[in-house]
Amino acid sequence: MRALVPMAKGLVYGLVGYVLGGPLLAAVVRAAGGGFPFDLELATGSFAGTVGWLAGVGVWEAWARGWFGLPVRPWPHDDGVARYFRFTTDHKVIGMQYLVTFLGLFFLGGALALLMRWELMHPGMQLLTLNGYNQVMSLHGIIMIAVAVAIFLGGLGNYCVPLMIGAPDMAFPRVNALSYWLTPPVAVMLLASLLVGGWDSGWTVYPPLSAVNPPGQVLMIVAVVIFGLSSILGGINFLVTIARLRAPGMTWGRLPVFVWSVFAASLLSFVFTQYLAASLLMVLLDRVAGMSYFHFARGGTPVVYQQLFWFYSHPAVYIMILPAFGAALEVLTHFARTPLYAYRWVVGGFFGIVGLSGIVWAHHNFTSGMPGWMHAPMLVTTEAISVPTGLVFLSALGTLVRGRLWLRTPMLFALGWVWNFLGGGVTGIFNADVATDLHLHDTYFVVGHFHYTIMGGEIFALFAALYYWYPKITGRLYDERLGRVHFWWTFLAFNATFFPMFWAGLHGMNRRIADYPAALGGVNLWTSVAAFVLAAGFLVFLYNFVASWVRGPRAEANPWQASTLEWQTSSPPPVENFPALPVVVGAPYVYGMPAARHAVVAAAGGSEG
Amino acid sequence: MHAAAMRGGVLALWWAVLTAVLLALVLRFEGFPPAAAREAGVADHAFRLLMLMASPVFALVVAVLVYSVVSCRSQGDPPEPPPYLPEHPAVPRVWFAATAALAAYVIYNPGLVGLAEMREVPLRALLASSPASRVRLASLADPDADLVVRVRASRWLWQFDYPQQGLTTRELVLPVGRRVRFEVTSVDIVHSFWVPAFRTKIDAVPNLTTVLHVTPTRTGSFQDTVALRVQCAELCGVGHGIMAAPGRVLDPEGFEAWVAAEQARR
Numbered sequence: 001m002r003a004l005v006p007m008a009k010g011l012v013y014g015l016v017g018y019v020l021g022g023p024l025l026a027a028v029v030r031a032a033g034g035g036f037p038f039d040l041e042l043a044t045g046s047f048a049g050t051v052g053w054l055a056g057v058g059v060w061e062a063w064a065r066g067w068f069g070l071p072v073r074p075w076p077h078d079d080g081v082a083r084y085f086r087f088t089t090d091h092k093v094i095g096m097q098y099l100v101t102f103l104g105l106f107f108l109g110g111a112l113a114l115l116m117r118w119e120l121m122h123p124g125m126q127l128l129t130l131n132g133y134n135q136v137m138s139l140h141g142i143i144m145i146a147v148a149v150a151i152f153l154g155g156l157g158n159y160c161v162p163l164m165i166g167a168p169d170m171a172f173p174r175v176n177a178l179s180y181w182l183t184p185p186v187a188v189m190l191l192a193s194l195l196v197g198g199w200d201s202g203w204t205v206y207p208p209l210s211a212v213n214p215p216g217q218v219l220m221i222v223a224v225v226i227f228g229l230s231s232i233l234g235g236i237n238f239l240v241t242i243a244r245l246r247a248p249g250m251t252w253g254r255l256p257v258f259v260w261s262v263f264a265a266s267l268l269s270f271v272f273t274q275y276l277a278a279s280l281l282m283v284l285l286d287r288v289a290g291m292s293y294f295h296f297a298r299g300g301t302p303v304v305y306q307q308l309f310w311f312y313s314h315p316a317v318y319i320m321i322l323p324a325f326g327a328a329l330e331v332l333t334h335f336a337r338t339p340l341y342a343y344r345w346v347v348g349g350f351f352g353i354v355g356l357s358g359i360v361w362a363h364h365n366f367t368s369g370m371p372g373w374m375h376a377p378m379l380v381t382t383e384a385i386s387v388p389t390g391l392v393f394l395s396a397l398g399t400l401v402r403g404r405l406w407l408r409t410p411m412l413f414a415l416g417w418v419w420n421f422l423g424g425g426v427t428g429i430f431n432a433d434v435a436t437d438l439h440l441h442d443t444y445f446v447v448g449h450f451h452y453t454i455m456g457g458e459i460f461a462l463f464a465a466l467y468y469w470y471p472k473i474t475g476r477l478y479d480e481r482l483g484r485v486h487f488w489w490t491f492l493a494f495n496a497t498f499f500p501m502f503w504a505g506l507h508g509m510n511r512r513i514a515d516y517p518a519a520l521g522g523v524n525l526w527t528s529v530a531a532f533v534l535a536a537g538f539l540v541f542l543y544n545f546v547a548s549w550v551r552g553p554r555a556e557a558n559p560w561q562a563s564t565l566e567w568q569t570s571s572p573p574p575v576e577n578f579p580a581l582p583v584v585v586g587a588p589y590v591y592g593m594p595a596a597r598h599a600v601v602a603a604a605g606g607s608e609g
Numbered sequence: 610m611h612a613a614a615m616r617g618g619v620l621a622l623w624w625a626v627l628t629a630v631l632l633a634l635v636l637r638f639e640g641f642p643p644a645a646a647r648e649a650g651v652a653d654h655a656f657r658l659l660m661l662m663a664s665p666v667f668a669l670v671v672a673v674l675v676y677s678v679v680s681c682r683s684q685g686d687p688p689e690p691p692p693y694l695p696e697h698p699a700v701p702r703v704w705f706a707a708t709a710a711l712a713a714y715v716i717y718n719p720g721l722v723g724l725a726e727m728r729e730v731p732l733r734a735l736l737a738s739s740p741a742s743r744v745r746l747a748s749l750a751d752p753d754a755d756l757v758v759r760v761r762a763s764r765w766l767w768q769f770d771y772p773q774q775g776l777t778t779r780e781l782v783l784p785v786g787r788r789v790r791f792e793v794t795s796v797d798i799v800h801s802f803w804v805p806a807f808r809t810k811i812d813a814v815p816n817l818t819t820v821l822h823v824t825p826t827r828t829g830s831f832q833d834t835v836a837l838r839v840q841c842a843e844l845c846g847v848g849h850g851i852m853a854a855p856g857r858v859l860d861p862e863g864f865e866a867w868v869a870a871e872q873a874r875r
Binding site: 130131201206209300301336337339341367368372386390393394403404419430434435436438441442503506511512517519560561 | 659692712
């Protein structure tokens with residue numbers, strides 16, 4: 001119970017902040033004869049509430065007391081469950097906080113998807129109203145986007161990167177904690193938006209719809225802006241950590257590929273997230289301050305929003321997928337028992353993606369009425385991005401054919417990732433090609449495409465990584481048999497759910513609709529049934545991870561006999577990560593090279609590699 | 610070395626067989642919805658071309674995936690690592706060059722070629738367009754349309770004005786074989802004018818007129834071809850899913866008769 005005190009304090013301060021900054025401020029201004037729209041009240045209230053929450057949950061204690069010369073209480077250090085519920089600086093604890101929070105949100109988003117699939121099972125309306133469907137669809141969209149952005153970088157990035165580079169922690173541990181503790185208000189605001197009418201403009205928030213819809217939109221915008229701040233802070237932290245805290249001998253050429261992918265993704269979130277905040281704040285100003293950036297009745301130009309929005313949101317898909325590339329390649333090389341093939345080429349490929357991702361945004365806007373000259377250059381840059389992405393496949397395939405495969409659960413998910421991302425990548429060309437995209441844009445073809453890339457690509461790589469690092473994180477072994485059941489169940493049901501969407505889209509099923517022509521009934525019934533089967537498979541995963549954590553066999557330091565640094569310390573690692581600073585002496589993957597070593601780690605718990 | 614050549618040969622065989630199977634499937638693919646416009650022909654041709662070019666790529670990845678699972682899996686917990694062989698530096702270079710060449714070709718055809726065909730302009734003219742050339746404004750004044758239809762989107766209705774005929778309808782009726790210029794706008798928020806049987810769409814944006822050219826090539830109606838409907842394709846709130854209007858393509862005489870009947874009714 002005592003463990004929950006900091007969060008309870010944060011909640012109380014947050015509510016006080018909301019009331020002071022929102023309703024009370026509004027009442028004072030109104031009493032003084034001023035105008036204070038409800039939208040503005042929600043916006044100021046939720047920003048103030050977030051500040052209150054942060055102060056209560058630990059920012060005041062960790063930062064402000066010492067700065068203002070107040071007596072500083074000793075920083076609590078304990079190994080119990082309590083540390084997961086408070087503002088703390090251990091990157092492993094923060095990684096776990098991210099992982100558990102965003103896995104929870106992943107399942108919530110999945111439940112919302114099931115509501116949608118129930119509604120779409122037959123033509124006509126089954127369960128929801130038209131407006132209710134739009135709200136559920138919008139919430140599903142933004143929750144899954146947030147999960148896709150944060151779960152890899154915030155969860156596994158936080159947990160593993162310092163370990164993999166031989167660092168004791170992240171470069172800015174308190175900023176790291178701040179990044180995480182900014183996210184609970186985001187989740188609360190997204191859900192609370194339903195209390196004030198929700199919002200119906202999807203995760204893309206295109207104005208003028210988003211300038212005139214219910215006040216739930218305001219909470220969503222504030223939530224996403226705050227989430228963006230968390231994302232930028234996390235990005236800076238990873239960049240500095242990887243640049244400055246590598247162990248002696250860990251040259252750039254010896255970094256594990258997952259670390260490289262986190263570096264590349266962090267660069268993107270550092271550079272591009274501000275454009276999302278800018279575009280959403282402009283919508284907010286249209287709503288609360290009578291501005292006319294996009295509002296139709298005031299002569300606004302909505303097309304400009306779409307350019308600004310995608311200027312972030314296309315790079316954002318690479319923020320999601322790059323760490324997944326890194327993690328899948330990491331698993332492939334360890335479980336093929338051979339060094340990662342074409343290591344330097346694939347790192348080059350990551351940065352090719354980073355560079356190109358900034359100049360492809362308008363392929364989302366081929367049908368938007370933007371100037372006609374923009375189609376050709378955006379088609380060229382978008383299709384060119386298949387070349388650096390092809391290097392990721394070169395590395396994966398080269399590693400597979402040169403290796404001896406150890407088909408454990410992480411490897412199965414990594415192999416599933418190759419298949420799924422292949423499907424996502426190939427169908428991406430159809431969306432990049434103007435002649436085909438004019439038809440396919442905003443149809444289920446696109447829905448199928450981005451679920452193949454993000455769920456089939458990123459989430460499959462996430463499961464590969466979760467099974468791979470599970471013994472390290474929990475100190476326990478998961479049940480291999482259940483892991484295989486989970487893989488085959490998810491792999492088959494995933495493809496059964498999302499492959500028919502390409503057909504539905506081609507045949508005229510547009511996105512974000514609660515009802516459709518009766519001719520599309522068959523494919524939707526199939527998709528809905530498959531979606532429920534897919535969802536049920538996650539119960540196997542949940543049971544396996546929870547039960548194994550409680551009573552699974554103890555894991556040794558290095559159950560996979562893997563070469564990288566995180567396996568050369570105990571499972572789970574001690575607070576300080578390594579008993580002494582490791583010294584890196586060679587390449588990260590040294591399989592099949594009897595004399596070679598990656599690192600020398602002083603004794604205590606770890607075997608050497 | 611001999612063993613490696615054998616493995617390479619087996620892999621190449623898998624790749625070739627799988628590619629052949631996929632190409633055969635793609636060439637026989639008949640899964641397109643009904644097509645009722647010149648633009649649909651361009652889009653479906655591009656779609657098939659992309660599937661053809663994707664076939665060897667898809668086959669290569671799947672061949673390696675299946676081959677490695679079947680023949681590179683090993684007993685042992687974990688398997689003994691294979692002895693390390695240095696990488697041949699030419700392989701990534703060849704891969705990079707081959708994928709770049711393939712990407713360049715896809716960009717050219719169906720990419721730029723398809724875009725030019727969609728717009729009915731020579732490729733040279735397409736490549737010469739630039740921010741300064743005002744392509745969008747030029748196309749507004751494009752004289753070679755046989756019929757102008759002004760499309761007005763609002764929450765959640767389509768309205769079609771035929772300025773040359775002095776008509777306003779809630780059903781899109783077009784003559785076959787005539788080039789139609791749609792001048793699309795919205796009175797409130799962003800919608801998107803899409804006819805699946807035409808395989809093209811353009812957003813309806815407030816304070817802006819967007820232009821789309823379509824030449825219907827087949828008669829038919831929404832009643833027998835569900836793809837022949839105007840469907841809103843940009844999320845526009847509550848009524849988005851049901852914001853549709855029936856479409857009909859008539860032979861020229863039928864269209865004249867329809868115009869006359871509509872004019873008489875007013």
